[in-house]
Amino acid sequence: MRRLLASGVKPLTPLFFVAPAFLIYTVFIVYPMVDSLIVSFNKWDGVSPQKEFIGLHNYAEFFQDQHSLEVLGRTLQWTIGAVVVPTLLGLGFAVVLNRRLPGRSVFRGVFYLSYTMPLVALGVMWSWIYNPQFGALNALLRAVGLGKFEAGWLSAPQSALWSVMATNVWYASGFPMVLFLAGLQTIPQELYEAAWIDGARPAQSFLHITIPSLRETFVVVIALLIINSLKAFDLIYVMTWGGPGRSTQVLGVWMYFNTFLFDKAGFGSAIAWIMTIVSLAIAIPYIQVLTREHA
DSSP: OHHHHHHTOOOOOHHHHHHHHHHHHIIIIIHHHHHHHHHTTEEOOSSSSOOEEOTTHHHHHHHHOHHHHHHHHHHHHHHHHHHHHHHHHHHHHHHHHTSOOTTHHHHHHHHHHGGGSOHHHHHHHHHHHHOTTTOHHHHHHHHTTOGGGOOOTTTSHHHHHHHHHHHHHHHHTHHHHHHHHHHHTTSOHHHHHHHHHTTOOHHHHIIIIIHHHTHHHHHHHHHHHHHHHHTOOHHHHHHTTTOSTTTTOOHHHHHHIIIIISOOHHHHHHHHHHHHHHHHHHHHHHHHHHHHHHO
C-alpha cells in the first residue's frame, strides 16, 4: 500500500468492490420492480408497444371487483394456515429433537428434507397422493376401514384449498424447525436447572424460559413465512391451477392469470404491488412490536 501511494497509484476504493453486486442487483431487482410499478399505472396487454396511462384505475378496479376481493380474502386465509401451523409444528419438532434421542440427527434431516424439494416436483407428487382413483390417501383410508371418507381431494371446492394447504404445511414445517433448533441451543441450561430447583414444572419452564428466549427466532420465522405465503404460486398452480372453479386462487395465481392469460399486464402488475403492500403491512408492524417489546 505504501509503495502504491509513493508511486502515485491510487488504491482501489470500497465502491469498486461493491459496484458489480450493486449493478447486478439494480438490473435484476430494482429495474424490474420500478418497471412493474410503472406498468401498473397503465392499461397494457403485455405485447403491444403502446401503453395507455390510466393512473390508479387498475388498483381501483381490483378493490371494486368481487372476485379479486374473494381472492384477497382467500390469500389471507392461506397465509394464516401457512404461518400458524408450520410455526407450531416446527417448534414442536425442534423441542423434541433438541433432546438427546437416538438417531436425532437422522430425524432432523428427514424433517428438513421436504423443504429442500422443488415445489413443482412436490406438487406433482402430492397430486398423485390425492388422486381419487389410484392415490395413496384414498387407498390408505380403504385399508383401515375408512373408505366412506374417500374423496376427490383436489376436485372438490370444499376440500381443494385445505388439501393444498396440508401439502404446504408438510413442505414448510422443516424450515422453522431448523431455526428453532438453533435458537434452543443458545438458551443456557442453567436457567432450566434453576427453574427445576425452584419447583417449576416442564410446562412452566417452556412458557417462561423457552418461549421468551426464542423471541428473536419467532420474529425471523414468522416474518419469512408471512412473506413466502403471500407470494404462493408454484404449489397451487401445479396441483389445482387455481381450481376447481376458482376455489384455490390466491393473489399469486390471480396475478399470473391476468398477466399471461387475460392479457391484462397492467392489472397483473397492480396485483403484484398489492401483494407487496399487504406483505409489508403485515410483516413490518409485527417485527416492530416484537423488537420493541424485546428492547
